[in-house]
Amino acid sequence: MSVSRAIADKPDLATGKATRVRWFIVFMLFMVTTLNYADRATLSIAGTSLQRDLNLNPVTMGYVFSAFAWAYVIGQIPGGWLLDRFGSKKVYAYSIFFWSFFTLLQGFIGVFNAATAVIVLFILRFMVGLSESPAFPANSRISASWFPTAERGRAAAIFNSSQYFATVLFAPIMGWITASFGWQYVFIFMGTLGVIIAGIWLKSIHSPREHPRINEAELHHIETGGGLVDIDQYVKVKEDSGPKWGYMKQLLKSRMLLGIYIAQYCITTLTYFFLTWFPVYLVQERGMSILEAGFVASLPAICGFGGGILGGMFSDSLLKRGFSLTVARKTPIVIGMILSCAMIICNYAETEWVVVSIMALAFFGKGFGALGWAVVSDTSPKEIAGLSGGLFNTFGNIAGITTPIIIGYIVNKTGSFNGALVFVAANAFVAILCYLLVVGPIKRFELKKQA
Structure with missing residues (x-):
């Protein structure tokens, strides 16, 4: 399908200066990924109070x-295949709705006794992880579809930086909710917000040719x-087919x-320290209150x-200055x-402001080097972009x-x-x-066709 043919039904948009719809798309990715990381961090903000109430060591x-990540890992390959099979819009919408629903349910585990509550909490966190599993492969797939190579680094950096914005925006809010109303209401608030955003997503997102x-x-x-732009046309998957394991072996x-892949494991170790233990570190190691930790955690973020x-x-x-894709991606990561x-x-600092300053530098570095998803968009075979992500x-x-x-x-x-x-x-x-x-x-990986 030619570009002209693709917009034949909207002649009023056929001429003039280029629109900038792709930047609205990356804004939507930023918004839902902010919610994604905020829901992951609910337990870390509420963790000290919850740990005390349930008597957890x-x-x-x-x-x-870790319950979230067990399911998140298990769901990655099926989630990537679902994206290639059904497209990013619908799969992502279901993902947002269900992870938000399971987040909301965590607000009601207090009705159980302590032992049962821990089990139910583990199961619900597991379901949040399973529901979120298509999210980042979808981000990569959508950015590969909507952005040229020379802009893809910025696009990936914008939606990936939402992990820090989630802390900036929601850590103080969740800290205040915990201190004022109790840890249960953190989950109820975040879950309800996510259900609303799922509806907004369905109304806002289209493929490039259909927008x-x-x-x-x-x-x-x-x-x-x-x-x-035709990423959904590269793979015509039959209804009874599943992930192409032979292609995975090639990867x-x-x-x-x-x-x-191995580097991403190491980089994500930093992410999960900040998402899980960092607020607890501020409370238990540095003697801050939960409310203080919520606000202080936002500063490095x-x-x-x-x-x-x-x-x-x-x-x-x-890239624009003529450096290779390899240099352009590796330099900020290193x-x-x-x-x-x-x-x-x-480990050698005593005062709070020094600790916060050092962590702010570490957070800055983590953000500056978080270009893994840009690299994936640059290297994934176009036939299995979702599966590769x-x-x-x-x-x-x-x-x-x-x-x-x-830890x-x-x-x-x-x-x-x-x-x-x-x-x-x-x-x-x-x-x-x-x-x-x-x-x-760094270059796009070419698949060898399977018999």
Whole structure:
């Protein structure tokens, strides 16, 4: 289908200056991903009060924190296949609705006795993780469809930086709700908000060729710049077919992709430290109140948000200045991970403002180097973009299982978070080694056709 043919039904948009609908699309991705991360963080904000009410030790709390990630990892490959099979719009809408519904239900676990409540909480967190599993592969798939290569770094950085904006916006709100009304109302508030946003998503999102407000000039800009505007047409999957395991084997045999996957596991270790144990660290290790922790946690997150936007802009600017895609993507990742390693210095800091400043630097670095999803959009085979993103996110979010549990054991054994910070910083260093020594040139992976 030609560009002109695609807009034949909307002649009023066929001429003139290019529209900028793609930036509204990335705003929607930013909004739903902010909700995504806020719902993941509900337990960390409410965690100290909940831990006290249910009498949980650090090891048990670590396992409860990990419940989300067990399901999130399990759901990545099926979630990616569902995206390739049914398209991003519908699958994402169902995803938002169900993760919000299961978040809302967590507000009612207080009706059970302590032992039963822990089990029910684990199950509900598990269901939130399963429901969220298509989200980031969908983000990658939508950005690959709506953005040319030269703008994809900024697009990915914008929606990925929402993990920090979620903390900036919602940590103070959730901290206030916990302190004023109780931890139960955090889940009820966030769940209700998500159900509303699911409806907004359905009304707002379309593929590039089907969007009622895009004009020929913008569609041409996206398509000629490398945007996969026909991504839903690359795979014609039969109703009784499932994930193409032979293609997955090809992905796993690629040194470039395997290096990217392992690096993402290490980078996501930092993410899950900040999402799970960081507010608890502020309360238990640094003696802050829950309300203080909610507000203080937002300060480093502001730096992470800024770092995320700047990292994407810096990467795209390197491309425009003539640097290769490899240099443009790797440089901010390496710089960001080096800055993240600074969190170890907190082990030697005594005053709160020094700790917050160092964590702000680490957050900034984490955001600046968070270009993994841009790399996935650049490297995924166009035939299985959803499945490729799902595999990438599977590797990354195994860290969501291991990080809370390992830190729980470290804190329980040592009575301190010092070892935990060393563990997290070591993962940032391994990510640097992966991108410098393993990944090699970054380019789109070409599948070998299966018989």
